[in-house]
Amino acid sequence: MSEVTVTPPETEAPPTPAPRRPRNWLKIAGVTLFLVLLVLFPVFTGTDVAYLKAGQYVLIGVVGAVGLTMLVGQAGQLSLATPFFLLVGAVSYAVLAGDSGDSGDLVGLGLPPVVAAVGAVVICGLVGLAFAPVSGRLRGIYLGVASLSLVFLGLYLGQSLDMLSGGTSTGRPPPTFAIFDFRFANTEPAPTILGVAVQKQQRLWYLFLVLAIGAYLLARGAVRSRIGRAWRAVRDNEAAATAMGVHVTRVKAGAFTISSAYAGLAGVMTALWLDLVKPDENEFVGTYSITVAIGYLAMVIIGGLGSIPGAVAGAVLVNGLPQLLTLGATEFGWFADARFGGPSPVLISAFVYGVAVVLVVMFEPGGLAAIGRRLAHVRAARPTRGGDRG
């Protein structure tokens, strides 16, 4: 239990709950119900795939935010590079699984999609590792700004390496995802769940759901284990961490690598979600832009730095709200005057999450996770507890 000594008592719980806690049946029932609802989500939405698309987008955010919260909240490093790794993940998937296109001017290796997806995640991890000379040495804000350079670099490389990225004008279509012979596309006949045909969007929803849950569980495991303790030790005091035998440089670079791999997975998902891989035209608006970097950072702040469930909640708010508002715009005619300077879905959601970030920092540094804990009267001591960064 020696790790506890390097962390302030109010931010850290004992790393392993020594006596096994009695099972919290209420919580188990709640989680089960939540999962059942998620599995049945395509049944509720029926043939209207717009809601499914919105849900898929939230799940992409979940994967990215969970990866980022480990880096920012647990290891105490700031990163604005998420969009860069989204781009690398998306392009890697398209290159590994894709073909050379109609005119043959694209690079495509034609690997099976599963291999390509795993490969894309590995590539992102390796790129993250290659950033180690920077990510291992810099601290906090310095790393944040340094990581911003990757976004600019990604923009430039995406624009200039047409044969990989497809270029800014057309982009390139990502190959349909498939697990052996099961393709994530529309087929006839399609399997059904409770009378609803499981077509492309439904299949992608389940794929994303499995990926998000896997990402969540892996992250929770990391946070609760030796790796997570090392991260928090480095976050709270590098000198003390070194004294405890933690290799600070390696741990910091490692946290960046893992976070990059998560963002890479989110990138593969983004490619499948958009059905298109296309680099942005500038650095401030687009799928892989600074705005996205700030959005991801907002997710983990709002959720509570370092909290894995909090990151999920943040992703729901930051990625879900604009999608929901856009749905409202198409279905109920909201924001009709957006083109004439009126509020738009993007504007409203930016306001909401901007205000949320300010309020969280000022009044509840633990974020939604801390609020949730208090509401649920969950025991204060939990290994995933975020707290403010020391």
Next chain:
Amino acid sequence: MNTFLQLVLNGLGKGAVYALLALGFVVIFKATEVVNFAHGSLVLIGGYMVYATKDALGWPAAAALGIVSAALAALLIERLLIAHARNADVNSLALLTIGVDVIITEEIVRRLRADIPFIGDPYDAQPLQAAGLTVFRTQLVALIVGIVLITAFFLAFRFSSWGVAMRAQAENREAAALMGIRSSRVTATAWLLAGALAGVAVLFMATQDFSGAGLGRGTHAIALIAFPAAILGGLDSTVGAVVGGLIVGLTEALSAQYVSFEFSKSAVFLVMLLILVIRPSGLFGTRELSRV
């Protein structure tokens, strides 16, 4: 050779603007240890006020109004938010400014609608020809204004009582408070000053000469380039901010000419990475020593 000289002059002009922005970051950082991510939105506020009033008031009055509004906006952020979140640690406060930045930027962009106005009326798009050199007038004016303001800043920082108080507080907050220095006043003036510098900078940024793009999200992104300037100079060094600004300006101008325009922004960041790998606290930043 002429091209090179021309590039250097234009690069220095751009560098002066980045130096003004970076100086703002550094002043705020020295006073409060907060990294102000909302700097880009202060730039937008200043620029928007100029755009909104220049037809009615004339350019000089509008420019003055823009500078004052950017300064007041910075003061408001400090007084309303930062000053009330004393207990939050400085990294959280940096994140808070990201929230502020999102709100202000989206609002200004909404107000601008489809417009991307140029706001450097008196000097924009009137290149000067002299001794075989073509120099953008904007960059030249920026360079002169930058030199004047930066000199004034360093004189004030060195000799005025505000400067002494500011340096004392940056050195040791508690000791300064015990010596009778009002920390809240020092902090407030630091934000005010940084806002005003951002308000001046935008007068040159949203021009055809500087970026070829008017006021908008792009201006906000340009303000982000002042980040590398502050970081590579060292976040707690005022000299570093100026040197950093000039390095960034020159890197951008030279790489845009000799490599490609698209590469120029990446080049700025690559130079910063290179410097950070060698000196993790920047060129002039205080190194944090820790022995274990």
